[in-house]
Amino acid sequence: MIPRGKLDISFFALLRGMGYCFSEILGIKDSKNTKTEDHQLYTLSVRTGLDLILTSLDFEPGAEILVTNVNIPDMFSILTAHQLVSIPLAVNKHSLEISTEQMAASIRPSTKAILITHLFGATMNTEAIVKLAKEHGLIVLEDCAQAFNGLYAGHPLSDVVMYSFGLIKTNTSLTGTMLRFNNPSLYHNVVLLNDQLPIQSPKLYLKKLFKALAIKVITLRWIFSMLYVFARASNRDFDDVLAGFTKGFPGADVMKKIRYRPCQANLKLMARRIDHFPVDSTQKRRELALSILSNVPDEMKIGRLNLHHTYWVIAIESQNREQLIKDLRAQGCDATAKASSLVKMESAAAFDKDELDLDKLVYLPIDKATRKKLHSIHMFSF
Numbered sequence: 001m002i003p004r005g006k007l008d009i010s011f012f013a014l015l016r017g018m019g020y021c022f023s024e025i026l027g028i029k030d031s032k033n034t035k036t037e038d039h040q041l042y043t044l045s046v047r048t049g050l051d052l053i054l055t056s057l058d059f060e061p062g063a064e065i066l067v068t069n070v071n072i073p074d075m076f077s078i079l080t081a082h083q084l085v086s087i088p089l090a091v092n093k094h095s096l097e098i099s100t101e102q103m104a105a106s107i108r109p110s111t112k113a114i115l116i117t118h119l120f121g122a123t124m125n126t127e128a129i130v131k132l133a134k135e136h137g138l139i140v141l142e143d144c145a146q147a148f149n150g151l152y153a154g155h156p157l158s159d160v161v162m163y164s165f166g167l168i169k170t171n172t173s174l175t176g177t178m179l180r181f182n183n184p185s186l187y188h189n190v191v192l193l194n195d196q197l198p199i200q201s202p203k204l205y206l207k208k209l210f211k212a213l214a215i216k217v218i219t220l221r222w223i224f225s226m227l228y229v230f231a232r233a234s235n236r237d238f239d240d241v242l243a244g245f246t247k248g249f250p251g252a253d254v255m256k257k258i259r260y261r262p263c264q265a266n267l268k269l270m271a272r273r274i275d276h277f278p279v280d281s282t283q284k285r286r287e288l289a290l291s292i293l294s295n296v297p298d299e300m301k302i303g304r305l306n307l308h309h310t311y312w313v314i315a316i317e318s319q320n321r322e323q324l325i326k327d328l329r330a331q332g333c334d335a336t337a338k339a340s341s342l343v344k345m346e347s348a349a350a351f352d353k354d355e356l357d358l359d360k361l362v363y364l365p366i367d368k369a370t371r372k373k374l375h376s377i378h379m380f381s382f
Contacts (some may be wrong), residue, residue, distance in 0.1 A: 176269075
């Protein structure tokens with residue numbers, strides 16, 4: 001069975017992180033301090049960063065925030081926790097971009113900011129979006145949790161650009177986020193707020209490292225195949241079995257769980273991995289993804305018109321997705337409809353006839369063998 005995804009971190013890097021944890025737990029001081037560039041800040045997660053930013057901005061209750069209408073549920077929940085109203089903007093399935101026409105029609109006197117979310121490894125062309133936002137005095141936040149490629153720095157007029165290095169992200173450090181600010185006063189305030197947060201225990205981070213080590217072992221192909229057979233034999237949903245391993249902040253009360261700073265071990269591993277990230281790796285991933293998609297009809301390819309798509313995941317649209325998943329799994333390819341925790345906030349009225357529909361998506365493993373598996377599937381399954 002071809003695993004749907006593997007953690008983007010080596011066994012050696014995990015062992016290095018464990019060494020950092022043991023040093024911190026034992027109180028061994030390191031002469032090297034973790035430093036970031038000017039106007040950059042490391043936080044526990046993108047969720048933490050958004051919470052700190054909104055706390056600093058202190059918008060009045062009921063203020064409206066324009067949002068890309070597809071994101072993880074926690075991001076929408078954080079806006080609600082700050083008593084803000086999310087105004088959804090539709091994502092086009094071909095370009096993975098939002099419409100400036102819909103954005104312009106949605107701006108009102110109560111609109112204070114826009115949260116742009118780059119999906120699936122693609123980045124939007126933000127020039128017209130940011131220009132419109134600044135004409136109306138809006139704060140611009142870019143959520144690049146799924147789009148880190150080592151090169152994209154965000155629009156120079158965006159107030160904050162957020163990159164995630166969570167468990168399943170590109171260049172993961174298991175937890176951690178880098179915030180890049182183009183707004184000096186906002187940066188200063190967020191740093192002060194972050195410094196007031198308690199530091200998460202290195203023992204908890206060490207636990208995450210061991211969990212990641214277990215996932216690395218489980219996603220070895222022969223072990224993954226055995227796990228799949230076991231799940232089927234015990235009548236358990238395979239997606240549910242895997243979900244418990246990869247959820248970033250499981251359980252309720254997310255706000256309480258995100259209000260921490262990363263421990264020093266987390267900071268050191270994250271900084272090292274960012275500094276040593278091979279920027280050509282995402283281009284290689286793109287080339288592999290395009291090779292896999294060569295056997296897929298154009299109308300099924302999500303983001304095919306986006307010129308900056310690096311395919312953090314390969315998502316395709318299917319009118320018959322359950323059958324397609326069944327056929328691919330029968331061929332030994334772990335396709336799924338549940339590779340992502342994304343949700344969609346529905347607009348009051350449909351704006352884009354080609355709007356992204358999460359209920360039709362199938363996620364494919366990024367593996368050379370996937371192309372051959374797709375080629376063997378009858379077209380009616382698509």
